[in-house]
Amino acid sequence: MILNKNKVLGLAALALLFSMNACKPKNAGSVVSGDAAAQTYVAPGKYDEYYNFVSGGFNGQVSVYGLPSGRLLKLIPVFSVFPENGYGYSEETKPMLNTSHGMIPWDDQHHLDLSQTNGEIDGRWLFANANNTPRVARIDLKTFHTNEIIELPNSAGNHSSPFITENTEYVIAGTRFSVPPDDKNGDVPINSYKKNFKGTISFISVDKTSGNMDIAFQLQCPAVNFDLSHSGKGVSSGWFFFSCYNTEQANTLLEVNASKRDKDFIMAVNWKKAAELIKAGKGRKQAVKYASNRYNEKTQTATSTIKTQVTVLDVKDFPGLVYFIPCPKSPHGCDVDPSGEYIVGSGKLAALVPVFSFSKIQKAIASKAFAGTYDGIPVIKYEAALYGEVKKPGLGPLHTEFDDKGNAYTTMFVSSEIVKWSLKDLKVLDRHPVYYSPGHLMIPGGDTRKPTGKYLVAYNKITKDRFLPTGPELAQSAQLFDISGDKMKLLLDYPTIGEPHYGQAVKASVIRDQSVKFFKIEDNKNPYVSMGEGATKVVREGKKVHVYMTAIRSHLTPDNIEGIKVGDEVYFHVTNIEQDWDVPHGFAIKGAKTAELLILPGETATLKWLPEQAGMYPFYCTDFCSALHQEMSGYARVSPAGSNVPLTFSTGTNMPKETNTVETQNTASN
Amino acid sequence: MILNKNKVLGLAALALLFSMNACKPKNAGSVVSGDAAAQTYVAPGKYDEYYNFVSGGFNGQVSVYGLPSGRLLKLIPVFSVFPENGYGYSEETKPMLNTSHGMIPWDDQHHLDLSQTNGEIDGRWLFANANNTPRVARIDLKTFHTNEIIELPNSAGNHSSPFITENTEYVIAGTRFSVPPDDKNGDVPINSYKKNFKGTISFISVDKTSGNMDIAFQLQCPAVNFDLSHSGKGVSSGWFFFSCYNTEQANTLLEVNASKRDKDFIMAVNWKKAAELIKAGKGRKQAVKYASNRYNEKTQTATSTIKTQVTVLDVKDFPGLVYFIPCPKSPHGCDVDPSGEYIVGSGKLAALVPVFSFSKIQKAIASKAFAGTYDGIPVIKYEAALYGEVKKPGLGPLHTEFDDKGNAYTTMFVSSEIVKWSLKDLKVLDRHPVYYSPGHLMIPGGDTRKPTGKYLVAYNKITKDRFLPTGPELAQSAQLFDISGDKMKLLLDYPTIGEPHYGQAVKASVIRDQSVKFFKIEDNKNPYVSMGEGATKVVREGKKVHVYMTAIRSHLTPDNIEGIKVGDEVYFHVTNIEQDWDVPHGFAIKGAKTAELLILPGETATLKWLPEQAGMYPFYCTDFCSALHQEMSGYARVSPAGSNVPLTFSTGTNMPKETNTVETQNTASN
Structure with missing residues (x-):
């Protein structure tokens, strides 16, 4: 059996080669200076300097890391x-x-x-x-x-x-x-x-x-395919820029058919004009x-x-709304510098990085310096929009962010490196290998008007041997750099959750002090809230049974429920009546075809349960909350459909008699 | 509206107090020595010393951390x-x-x-x-x-x-x-x-x-409620020990009703005898x-x-199979020392930690030193089984593990500390605050015959102010200690995924070299495997449409599929035909009510899709795999039920003609 015989133009093989090359950096050991440990260590009781919000890629969530520790603070x-x-x-x-x-x-x-x-x-x-x-x-x-x-x-x-x-x-x-x-x-x-x-x-x-x-x-x-985009800012306020690939308009075997043209496009959109047109009823x-x-x-x-x-x-x-700017080749990243003047298009198959000038684009539009049209849209002449090209930047440029000193940093997927270059003269100033094949990079504020210049994180697509192996499936790798000096310095490798596709970071002080610690119970307007243990109840509405339950250390109220029937829809509305930080309670019941509830203080959450078999179903608090957490449990009794067991429940004020129908012989002296 | 009026014996309030106390340690700052940074730093390209497998608690998964870095290597x-x-x-x-x-x-x-x-x-x-x-x-x-x-x-x-x-x-x-x-x-x-x-x-x-x-x-x-357990070992080989609480046999308000007895039980089971009984047909x-x-x-x-x-x-x-040993009060952890001689029962409501002697238990059984029976099971006299008591260990003892020097370490949930004591004389040797309220602790090999003596991790139940705040819901906190010296030294705080309930760790060398890097495609016996692009196909079986697809950089084959009808069950059987480490591909299709597939090299995975609306559905590789990853995509066309669009598909060897029915006017010079 013959595998991997890709006969199509050899371009798939080229792409394969690109990826393979990425795994053979020249400097695999990467010497780091001794104080990297001190620079990344956040001592117990101390806080990270930055919140780093990282996209989860194929896990669909957002991760929150601390920088410089690289610690995963939360998965949202x-x-x-x-x-x-x-x-x-x-x-x-x-x-x-x-x-x-x-x-x-x-x-x-x-x-x-x-x-x-x-x-x-x-x-x-x-x-x-x-x-x-x-x-x-x-x-x-x-x-x-x-x-x-x-x-x-x-x-x-x-x-x-x-x-x-x-x-x-x-x-x-x-x-x-x-x-x-x-x-x-x-x-x-x-x-x-x-x-x-x-x-x-x-x-x-x-x-x-x-x-x-x-x-x-x-x-x-x-x-076409729109890949990435960024807003104009400062001088380019009111405009938006998009990278476009597959301007070939192919619909199959895109690796070949969408890689034919030497240049695709950056699309420039005058969004303020669009908003005006909409306002005018267009x-x-x-x-x-x-x-x-x-x-x-x-x-x-x-x-x-x-x-x-x-x-x-x-x-x-709508003439004047949108323009195309030719950009070599299959552009991926589309990044705007802090001043708004420079638009960087990173063509993943290009051997240079073009930097476009917003003022030149405006002049080109005014002077109609067009090379033609594409589907009715004016295409600005490449040279008329170009500020200049970063020459020999590396292979496979993908994304660019900026520091506070007039420098840009671009990831090179194929040659596995980050390249630092000057916005002023487009000269390459430094390059550092990464392990391996970086996608996005991130500098706190690095795509805003006010970037910082201390840290840079590379989000790498290939991990291989960077951490202890965990079988065929590996975490993806991030790398933290110190960019405060002339040369980039690698500080830390850390594994990441999901596919850490892109990230943004902000100084901790911007967010830290506004963080809500718990929800005020008096603000809880959930229609099924129980405002205290005395307010708990179990209510039948036809087939629906509503359990109004409270959770507080160390008790679920009610904790004994009888009279549920097979075929009922049971809703456990659990209110966490704690009013302190970090005292969540959980709720789960055996056999339920759902997940648990995690209920934050002051919150009400509802679990729907469709009991299918008569029997005895324990439920309990799933979040270890006190020394008596293990006692925070109860039983729900399910009877067959048509049974005449009445709906009853026990609460702190409504304790059932413990009618021990048979006393066991307990003679231990303890 | 009056909240939190727990009228039941004040015990709920006591439990609350216990928990609250846990959040006010005496030494909240915790000075760590300067080289903790160096001790926990794992430089880029270097590996952690230990795999630490950590239970995910209410996330239902298992986490793999590296020690001493505290980095999350994988979520299984x-x-x-x-x-x-x-x-x-x-x-x-x-x-x-x-x-x-x-x-x-x-x-x-x-x-x-x-x-x-x-x-x-x-x-x-x-x-x-x-x-x-x-x-x-x-x-x-x-x-x-x-x-x-x-x-x-x-x-x-x-x-x-x-x-x-x-x-x-x-x-x-x-x-x-x-x-x-x-x-x-x-x-x-x-x-x-x-x-x-x-x-x-x-x-x-x-x-x-x-x-x-x-x-x-x-x-x-x-x-009763069985809480924790451990196997005998060495001298106690063939026995198993369980902590039991709720020997009161209460069924409601357990925080009160299961906390009445001064002593509950450790249950000792002669499992070799049980196995013999089963073998004998009992x-x-x-x-x-x-x-x-x-x-x-x-x-x-x-x-x-x-x-x-x-x-x-x-x-x-079956007399001789099971014995109860009285254990104060509501025992939680049940831990056996490396020799197998000592069984530690940690009563979460007890003010001491009893250590039982296996040889004394055997003597007590032989001499019938019983205090009575409990539900027909002999209850050994407390003193007859007791080796001794650790006095004034702290409040709320939960779990104990052991080092290689004859010491035991017990978590104190209520007083928020780890207490080190000697197995020899049961004297407390050291205590260190933790932040806050530790549940389990873990020493690599710490519940086996061969513990190590370098690191200890405390898995804490309350986090509060230990990390940058992330709203009401916080990650839980782990703390790494150096236990190689006489005094425990706190090295690192790190946040954890889910509820890191318990962990085990092992030297990296025990696992590292056996780790599979990818699956051999020739060993793939999935009935829906495609052994190469040439083997891909789309097959209709009534309402079922089986798409035999391959993924390899940078192409999904087939990438155009037509003739799917509303009401079909479509199965995408995607085989990743890469044969290299860390080249997963993903597969997703718009609107599918399922998750993606992540397919490791040599693996086949199947996504079931029930298209409900006619239309055009792009699919793509979700794991950034090469410079042309963005081109790794395709379209599935869905026609109404009863439509006569034939089932067709395009592969590398079976390309459809690009019949561009209308040529757009593309005059750009690029």
Whole structure:
């Protein structure tokens, strides 16, 4: 049997070679200076300097690391169910994962953007994308809780997302895969791509106070693949830039057919003009379906609404809205420097990194320095937009971020290194190997108007021998560099959860002090809250049995429940009535086809249970909460359907008699 | 509205106080010496000294940390679905989570035991328990893959589990909650506990070669709560020891009613005698239902079998099998020293730690030094079994492990400290505060015949202010100590995933070199494997559509599929035909109500998709695998039910013509 006989143009083999090369760095040992230990050590009781929010990639969640320790502080459930705390399983959180396709338990979380005011990170919200079933989430940084998820119609592979404007006016999301628009017949031949497929960019508005998102409008664009994007800032305020690949508009064997052209595009969008057009009533109302899921902090319950319309601007109908800039070759990263003047397009198959000038782009537009059109969109002449090229940067440039000293840092996937270069003269200043094959890199504030210049993290795609082996499946590897000096210094390797696709970081002080410690019970407006043990009860409504339960060290009330019947729908509404930091309680019942609940102080969460067999079902607190945690348990008795066992329960004020029908002979002297 | 008015004897308030006290250690700053940084720093390219396997508690999984770095090397999915790699979602792994109650997506993973030969860790398997729906898993340490899960009948809250015998003859699992046996009517009044409920201990045999588990027999015991256990070793070989609480046999408000007696029990079981009885045909065949789920490494597919019978020994019918030893008060940990002579029972409500002597126990049995019986079981006199008491150890003793120098280390939950004491004279030698409220502690090999004496990790239940705050929900905290000197030295705090309930650690060399790097494709006997791109195909069988797909950098074959209809069941059988380490590929398709697949080299995994709407569905590789990873994608076209679009697909050798029905005007010069 012959394997791996790829006969197609040898390009697959080339890609393979690229990847293989990445695993043979010249300097595999990497000498680090002795004080790296001291630089990365955070002593017991001390705090990290930075919060580092890292996308989870194929785990669908967001990780929070501390820098410089590289310690994983938290995993925030966003797009995937999270058995650990019941996210996606509790009745309150299930609606968060609803889509126009129904409930989806997973997604692929690639990029993050921290909310900004005046181009600086303001610590209010974190936006996160889902690639597979296109969605954007908003996480509240007071609670580290996913408070909103909005689905994106007309999209597929929501990769160029979520990147925000300087004052968080919009979260912008570009589709990776062009598809037939949702109101057209999608049941078309795949090879009618050029005729029937379109690329869509979504502009999601963000309410200044609540953070609530809505799709303000969408831009219908030529069918290409949008890969990454960044907002203009400073001088380029009001513009947005997207990298585009597959300008060949191929629909099969993309590794070959989407790699033919020497240059693809950066797409420049005048988003302020788009917003004005929408305000002026332009655009087409399109019938679509998309879910808008919001978590209400008062009722502690998410609701999912299916919305049915979006306004679309077809960019070719609005001159001055969109321009293409040729960019070599299959551009991936699209990064804007702190001043907003320079736009860096990193062509993963290019041997140089072009830097475009916003002022030159504006002049080119004014003077109509166009090379032609592409699907009706003006294409600016390459030289007319170019500030200059970083020569011989390395192989496979992917992403660039910036420090506070006028330097840029670009990852080289194929040659496995980070290359530091000067924005001023585009000269390469330093290069450092990484282990292995970096995707994104991250400098705190490195894509904002105010980058810092202390740390850089490389998120590497290949791990191999960097840590103790754990079988065929390995954690991915991050590497922390000190970039405060002229030369980059490698400080630390640390493994990461999921696929740490991209990250953003912010000084701890921006977030630390606003962090909510617990929820005030008097603010709890969950309709099923029990405001104390005396308020607990069990109520039957037809087949539905509602158990209003409290959890407090070290007791679940009620802890004996009888009269549940096979065929009932039992809802355990568990309120944690603690009012102190870090006293969660958990709830689980044997045999339930769901996860546990983890209930934070002041919170109510609901577990739905469909008992299928008569019997005795213990339940208990799953989070070790006190010296008597093991005693925090109870029993639910399930009787056959039609049984006449009455609904009864025991609470602290309503203790059943212990009618020990048979006394065992207990004669021990203890 | 009045909250938290617990009127019951004030004991709940006492427990609350206990917990609160834990958060006010005297020495909150904890000065650590300057070289702690150097001691815990693992330089880039260097390896940790120890693998530390840590139970995930309420996340249901097992974590693998490196020591001394505290880095999380891997999260092994065991009892909970794992969207990150498709565990519990792929057709191959779904059966692993089957139970007699059906598929359960979550559990609560509390204890771990590494397989042993002659009382030493042999690096073959790791056993893990599930509390909520009682199960035991076996993880293969060559692949770090969960290869087997067995359900336990007659059990509920499988807490005293999985603890193994010295040569891994048995994995032993004691029920935490007594329940009516599975073949009795479980629909009984809860307050008939003393009459109808029983405690069950399961003895799971382990095949010496394959590791395959089976329930060898069960012991039916008096209705109490079994909390923890450990095997005898050396002089106590052939015996097993369990801590029992709720010897009051209460069924409600356990914090009060199960805390009444000054002494509960350690239960001593002569398991070699039990095995002989079974061999001699003793015991009752009991009709039960339990799932036995095994992953076949050849077919790469799990199967779940529901078994229907177990052999039960009622311990009161077999004199000499089981003895109770009084133990103050509500014992939690039950730990056996390296020699096997000393059994430490840690009563969480006791003000001392009793140490029992195996030889004295044997003498007491021989001389019938009994205080009476408990449910027909002899109760040995406390003094007759006692070696001595550790006086004033601290408040809330929970767990003890041992070093290689004759010392024991016990966690004090309430007084938040670790106390080191001498096995020789039971004198306290050292105490160190921990932050906060430790549950288990762990010394590599610390519950085997060959402990090491370098590191100790405390797994703490309360975190509060130890790390940058992350809202109300915090990671739990672990603390690494150097125990090589006379005094314990705190080296490092690190946050942990889930609830790191217990851990075991082993020198890296025991596991490192056996770690499988990838699966040989020629060994892949998955019935749906594609042994190369040329073998890919799409086959319709009625409503079922089987897509035989390959993944290799940078192509999915086939990448265009048409002729799928609404109402079909589509199975994507994706084979990763790479043959190199750390080249996984992923697979996801828009809108699927499942997770992704993560497919390791040489592996086949299957995603089931039920398309509900006609349209165009992109799919792609989710794991960034090469410079052309973004091109590794394709489209599936879904037509309405009854449509006559034929089933077609494109592969490298079967490319569809690109019939561009309308040529767009592309005049750009690039």
